[in-house]
Amino acid sequence: MAYEKIMIVDDSATSRMIIRRCFHIAGYEKSEYTEAEDGLAALHLLKDNPVDLIVSDLNMPRMDGTTFIRRLKMKEGASRIPVIVISSMGNDAVREELEGTGVLAVIRKPLSPAKILEALGEGEGDGDEF
């Protein structure tokens, strides 16, 4: 599936750079990327900038990833946007907690292009899908 507009939500600029680079290598070099430092900033940006895919960290200031995803899923027009969680805290417990929220996959950092492809159902990797 083509994701033309991808939003990356992570408080670390380095992490956002790594995510963008991995998406490029995974074949999404022509996609348009929007970045937000936390869930609150992401919700504000989404009002005027609709996207096709959201990639979110969990541990962020102001609004963490879990709260952001739950708020997103309550918003009309945004609730159907697929979300991938990429976090150093991503594990089975997080997968269980986010089950039913429509999250595509939970990936533990460090990230690789193979993990992204696996999460998107486009290749083999280490990402764990629901």
Added chain:
Amino acid sequence: MSFSEQDVSAAFNDAVIRTFAEMAFIDVIPEHHHEGKISYTGIMGLEFSHPGRGHILFYMTKDCKKQLVENIYGEEWIRLSDMEIDDCLLELLNVLAGEFLKNLYGDNDKVAMSFPRLYFDEDTVPGRPGQLKFVYNGEGALFFARLGLED
């Protein structure tokens, strides 16, 4: 939950080796018998409170940090801002801590960690710095870490 020193060391060493290799393409070897003093500039630290409680502190020279940051960014040190450099090192610690907690406690408990931060002075680091000290050789650059586990 209590662990042997051997279990904790294995979990920590694996996290360091794997994270440095996967994020910065640097081969790291534990220096089990190093006794001498290792210089450092600044301390990177992070605390965790679940599944276990403790903290991780990293002590590195500027050369070691430079190698890490340049490899991760694919950019020369002088072209990067102080903010980018600090953020890069702290993100490495964040990922490493996640790997360590996964190695030690498994995948079934939710993890709670603080945001990683920089300390400029040993007096300001959390708690008593480290019950365990780990020395590493990252492609010629020596650095060390302290790990405190309260449980």
